[in-house]
Amino acid sequence: MTGAPPIVEMTGISISFPGVKALDAVDFRLFPGEVHTLMGENGAGKSTLIKALTGVYKIDEGQILVAGEERRFGGTADAQAAGIATVYQEVNLCANLSIGENVMLGHEVRGPFGINWKATHRAAAEVLATLGLEQLDLRRPLATLSLAIQQLVAISRAMVTRPKVLILDEPTSSLDANEVANLFTVIRKLRDQGVAILFVTHFLDQVYAISDRITVLRNGGFVGEYPTRELDRTTLISKMIGKDFATLRSLGSERQSHHYEPRGEPLLKAEDLGRKGSSEPTDLELHQGEVLGLAGLLGSGRTELARLLYGADRPDSGTVWLRGRKTDIHTPTAALAHRIAFSSENRRDEGIIRDLSVRENLVLAVQAKRGWFRPLSRKEQDALTRKYLTELNVRPADPERPIKFLSGGNQQKVLLGRWLATEPDLLILDEPTRGIDVGAKAEIQAAVAALAAKGVAVVFISSELEEVVRLSDRIIVMKDHRKLAELENGPHVTAETIVAVIADEGDDEEGDSE
């Protein structure tokens, strides 16, 4: 960079939460007049690092130097006093107040008779003007502005204290392309004024458009710090995922060769299925007995698409045909009635009910499908439970044990059993193998393959690319909440292929390789 000393220097930062080490000896530097991007998958520790720097979390180990001085932040006010301002992903302003009031809240100009509103509004107008927002009427309520403009107002507010460091935590997640361009103009303006900007985003294209330098985190650990122009997309992704190319390739070659040729009418066909803000309009087809993999980085919109298929979220565009007939699936109940089942990635909160027994957990979905006024007899319950405990090899095979005493892998098997008991034609599995041991993982994979062989259509979502490649007949690659490509699985497809598709997309506009 310029050779100036860093304005922020964090060394050996560690933070633990009960049971997890959220950050483990992470280093981070930020120079004046640069845009520095923090990259990593969800759960890599980006937010934790930012919260350490903004004083929300106290650090267990390590030191934070701001402008060469060691700082211990006891709260957000300390960090602000040290010249560190933050704009969060969700706009954190008060919609009940005016633009001018929001910009100056806590920094109002005071005279002998309390707040001098004239001077306060003048100061607000000055700040807004430095960001090119002089056209805004300060007296308008904030609630009348679009989210994008509110985001810019939030940045203006952060600039009131003339901070040396500005942290932007996923500011673009709800903005469209034009709005992002406006935001970037503002960011460059601030950078040229010498502000050090820490930028966090999931969008790779934006990283390359705006940042000078990249720090990569993975699983709470520090991977490295790189100048943006020396780090190509493929390398960046492999650093985020943590597998080098050789490893990715070798895992890919282990793939089973059970490729299924879809015939006849698709079980489910969707056109332009989308929901504003979570999933861009997508086409997809699903055939009986086929495993469709959804691949992509965490946060790429895989779950959101699955939730649309299941009716957990209501789509606002597109049409779905089920067995050739146009069907609206707007609630999970409707999905179940159409024999579509969805197993959530959030096993703990949206999956198991901790204090209920294995049997009670297992029969839940069947019972819901039948309706609560026709309870399953105890005999039926026992029969179902026995069947799936044996079939999926749940250990211990004790139907009356509260499910919370089972290991993650066995809980996941019970959940799988819960949905299988409804005899679905289409089963959506969101991260069914996350956080479970290798043995259980293999058993679940085998169960999925067996299901497909029996004619069930499976949508399989996983962050482990090699697993997706091994199991799927077709793979939809997702990025930034849209479908990037659809790959027919075959000997030529490996985990590396998928990484290349995700990385390439920014370089040539049409990355589709159908």
Add this chain to the structure above:
Amino acid sequence: MTVTTRPPTGSAPGPTPSRPSLADRLGARLSALPTVAALLIFVGMIIYGEAAYGRIVQFNTLSNLLVNNSHLIILAVGLTFVILTGGIDLSVGAVIAFSSVAGVMLSNAGWHPMAAVLVMVLIGSVLGLISGVLIQYFGVQPFIATLATMFLARGLASMLSTVPERLADDSAIRDLATQLKIIDGEKVNDLVITPGVVAAIVIVVLGFLVLHRTRFGRTVYAIGGSEQSATLMGLPVPATKLGIYVISGTLAGIAAVVYTSRLGSAQNITGIGWELDAIAAVVIGGTLLTGGTGFVLGSVVGALVLGLMNVLITRDGGIRPEMTTIITGGILLVFVILQRVLARRRSETG
């Protein structure tokens, strides 16, 4: 309701080069609309009362309205602070009971009247502080925390005495209710005020200044808008939340002084339901119970609407006094529905 036909023009323009649209301007002022509506209803009630019963628009009626409701106005100012943050304070009525019984007994026991008055006010501050600490540092819901202080204060008052405690005739505290003639009208038609009314006016003005001219006041509005945002903006949220309950309690203490001096006695059952009257005044005055929007002056109007309603019911003679609460409830309902409609309109334009 005449409000909706009010043209939105003629309001102070913002100093901006671009002309905001009519809808925007209306939107900017929508938050003040319930308060304006309350004012219009108040004026309407006065006109109706004058036409139907006469002797409303004259000095002594209006003076009495202020004198008899000054304690309610003071309570409503305190609750405005609390409700603006999205909180609630149910303890103020019971605080008045405890504070006034304690004050009268201390005064009759020979305490200096100034000292007795000071203790009365401080009782309010301390009970408010207890509520505030429960809410801010123990995470208790404001409803529950102030319900607890309400029971506490009511119980303490009952432990002191369960019979009316009469203030000694020569007590200096009674002087606080001395009627000072400002304008000497014909017969009994005088414009009078009492020190209690002066206290209420001063408190209203101070309340207004604190809310609109201090960072503390702006933080109150910010917390009502979004407590999380206010915290992330680095505003002193904990101190402010503690502060508003202390303010509400202190003002309840002052209201106790004003009320006791006028009545000349105190009892443990004084002030039952007054917290609800004050909340009603605040809501009628246009403050949203969800917080973030509202004005002290609106609450004053709300208190006067309630007071005037009592006067009109008495004058009418045909309405049974028992119906007062039904009418209060009706007015309250109309205002809340008006607020809902406005809130929906605003979320559509915004």
